[in-house]
Amino acid sequence: MQRDQNDLASGRHLTESRAREEIARYCALLWERRLVTGTSGNVSVRLEDGDIIVTPTQVSLRAVAASQLVRTDAGGDPRQGQGQPTSELPLHVAAYQARPDVHAIIHTHPTFCVVWSKTGAVFDRDTVGARETLGEVAWTPYEPPGSQALARVTAAEFSRGIDTVLMERHGLSAVASTLEQAYVATDLAEEAARIAFFSRFLPER
Numbered sequence: 001m002q003r004d005q006n007d008l009a010s011g012r013h014l015t016e017s018r019a020r021e022e023i024a025r026y027c028a029l030l031w032e033r034r035l036v037t038g039t040s041g042n043v044s045v046r047l048e049d050g051d052i053i054v055t056p057t058q059v060s061l062r063a064v065a066a067s068q069l070v071r072t073d074a075g076g077d078p079r080q081g082q083g084q085p086t087s088e089l090p091l092h093v094a095a096y097q098a099r100p101d102v103h104a105i106i107h108t109h110p111t112f113c114v115v116w117s118k119t120g121a122v123f124d125r126d127t128v129g130a131r132e133t134l135g136e137v138a139w140t141p142y143e144p145p146g147s148q149a150l151a152r153v154t155a156a157e158f159s160r161g162i163d164t165v166l167m168e169r170h171g172l173s174a175v176a177s178t179l180e181q182a183y184v185a186t187d188l189a190e191e192a193a194r195i196a197f198f199s200r201f202l203p204e205r
């Protein structure tokens, strides 16, 4: 994938049209990397004025178009003429409220993260990639998808300064100042979970 300097810019500095393009591009990438399936997963960017650009409900991230993305106010109410946002919007709103430094959120259902979440703990982060690039990850207990309770337990971890949360029997949520950083955290977390899973089959040494 082609990258340019603008990818490094904070979401805060993105115009609405650029934010829409970037979100659509990362949605396709999440699908290609198999970090989401079906219509699962949702992505958002917070603009400089506090409004949120977020993926719509019931649309596969495989082919979400920039024009399908929904602009809401900071409280999650869609601006006039916009479609229906993801049902997981409360999580995004709560995360942005918890973290003024965050301008991008990626929520996914990566297979090995979901499997590992059932252990009630976070996978080891003992590989070079995980140790160097993936920060601390928190585990949170199951709450129904789309609920305020889920938004609350997840945002509580973000407010402690943790950027990546493993959600029991559900998936992963990563917050960052840019979509690129949130994407890298998501990708690395799934790799760390995959390695931790297969490492359980190794003989003792």
Ligand SMILES: [Zn+2]
Residues within 6 Å of the ligand: 040, 041, 088, 107, 108, 109, 145, 170, 171
């Ligand atoms: Zn989900």
